[in-house]
Amino acid sequence: MENTLTTQKNANRYSDEELNEFKTLILSKLDIAREEYKDLLDTLSGTSSNEDNGGAYATLEDGAATLEKETIHQMAARQKKFIEQLEAALVRIGNKTYGICRSTGKLIQKERLMAVPHTTQSMEAKLRQN
Incomplete structure (x- = not known):
């Protein structure tokens, strides 16, 4: 049985099994991200006004509320x-281009994809960019 590192160096894409691993990871991150996004929107729509504040503190509280908003x-x-980046990663998984660096055309290291599953660049390309 070949080790994954050898497979990565000789292959031009990840295997279907590996793509399914990434898909599972991305779907779980997507669920969490959507829930957090919904919570943020709920917080914005549920902003209450403080009508019974004294005049002196109202301006300060309005400023703080505006900053928070x-x-x-x-x-x-x-x-x-x-969320959009994760969804785009799912599209790349579907067309089997996931994990291929858009700059170098090489496979992005699996460890990088596990840490940043929506990335489209290898560390080599990212470091060259800076």
């Missing part, structure tokens, strides 16, 4: 982008 908006935008 902006922060949640940013978090939601990042989460939405992450």
